[in-house]
Amino acid sequence: MKRPVFRCSVCGAEKNVDTQQYCCTCGGAFDLCFEPPAFDRALIDSSEWSLFRYRAFLPLWDESWRGVSLGEGMTPVRALDGDTLVKLDYAMPTLSFKDRGAALVISLCKSLGVSRVLQDSSGNAGNSVAAYAARAGIQCEIFVPRGTSPGKIDMIAAHGAQVQVFDGTRDETAEACRSKARRGEAYYASHVFNPFFYQGTKTYVYEVFEQLGALPDNLFIPVGNGTLYLGVHLALDELQKAGLLPRRPTVWAVQSERCAPLLQAFEQGLDAPEQVPVQPTMAEGIAIGKPVRGGQILRLARQHGDCFAAISEEDILPARAELARKGYFVEHTTAAVYAAYLAARRRGLVKGTSLLSLCGAGLKSQGKEH
Ligand SMILES: Cc1ncc(COP(=O)(O)O)c(C=O)c1O
Ligand SMILES: [Zn+2]
Known part of the structure; x- marks a missing residue:
């Protein structure tokens, strides 16, 4: 396979994928110019028990992934009750869905001969990047904001x-990390800026399609920076293009009432989210005051008729307890997804079957009440 190129999502300028620049000179985030073959079950390598079974549809031009994969993906889908399905995306090597993206970004780093990576995160993405970098023999430095769950820090x-541990908000922590990346001190293995991350998260939908033979009517997705959300849309585009989706599922983007820049921008008809103050929330994974790819998310949401939902803080613990009583002990951010689903269902807004991403494991978040 020929190497794809990066293309700026704002001005269209192109760069080779071996650039050390994490975004375009104009400040825009890069997309990947990559057109996989039409999705076809016959091209899945069913002997490979990781998301690399889909490598025919992934931007890989060498075998670097073999020294990077930790056996991520292939997470079970199970019925919770009648019309409600869950996908156990916390059943991953580092216990969150971020392993999907980190596996791809670190495979890219390995292909490019990168020796040192930097990353910022609310915990889980940093955890993932740290694990995959370790596996690949790449040095790693992770910035997390003060207050991040100690369990996540210990794992990193x-x-x-x-x-x-940066003494600032999640957004300030990201900026501190980026300024170090701009000084050229290491490769910025960002789950937000690096478009390879989305090539990993798109496998969420491939798996559901392979497991169920079709997609459910609704997909409930947590959205902070939207790395799962954007990957899901990439895969839906591909499946639709391949003629495999009679109807595109409705995507429900879940935010916290205490930090809902996308929902607000969506309702106000804005092209891009405005920075909102981040009030402390137990749903630490989705507490992003200004998502970098917010404009892209809003465009997709409008194009496809997605729904936004904001959960209230009081609903998180009861939803978490209810899921635990059904056997699934999840992070507070994941409980937020369940809470959003229950609220939308109570209001009669959900039609047909729904799949909820169980995106993070319960033991990882302490979920301090604020
Ligand atoms: C468990 C969990 N769910 C959801 C998210 C939100 O992901 P994103 O910011 O990519 O939308 C995160 C992010 O850290 C997370 O850790
Ligand atoms: Zn640009």
């Missing part, structure tokens, strides 16, 4: 990464 350090 256990993988041999340097952890910088």
Whole structure:
């Protein structure tokens, strides 16, 4: 396969994928110019028990992934009750869905001969990048904001990464990390800026399609920076193009009432989200005051008739307890997805079957009440 190129989502400028620049000179985030073959079950490598079974549809031009994969993906889908399905995306090597994207970004780093990576995160993406970098023999430094769950910090350090606990908000932490990346001190293995991450998260939909033979009517997705959301839309585009989707599922983007820049921009008809103050929330994974790819998310949401839902803080713990009583002990951010689903269903807004992403494991978040 020929190497794809990066294309700026704002001005259209192109760059080779081996650039050290994490975004375009104009500040725009890069997309990937990559057109996989039409999705076809016959091209799935069913002997490979990781998301790399879909490598015919992934931007890989060498075998680097073999030294990077930790056996991510292939997470079960199960019925919770009648019309409600869950996908156990916390059943991953580092216990969150971020492994999908990290596996692809670190495979890229390995292909490019990168020796040191930097990353910022609310915990889980950093955890993932640290684990995959460790596996690939790449040095790693992770910035997390003060207040991040200690369990996540311990896991990052256990993988041999340097952890910088930054005394600031999630957004300020990201900026501190990016300024270090701009100084050229290491490759910025960002789950938000690097478009390879979305090539990993798109496998969420491939798997559901392979597991169920079709897609459910509704997909409930947590959205902070939208890495799962954007990957889901990439895959839906591909399946639709291949003529495999009689009807595109409705995507429900779940935010917290305490930090809902996308929902607000959507309702106000804005092209891009405005920075909102982040009030503390137990749903730490989706507490992003200004999502970098917010404009892209809003465009997709309008184009496809997605729904936004904001959960209230009081609904998180009851939803988490209810899921635990059904056997699934999840992160508070995941409980937020369930809470959003229950609220939408109570209001009669959900038609047909729904699939909920169980995106993070319960033992990882302490979920301090604020
Ligand atoms: C468990 C969990 N769910 C959801 C999210 C939100 O992901 P994103 O910011 O890519 O939308 C995160 C992000 O860290 C997370 O850790
Ligand atoms: Zn640009």
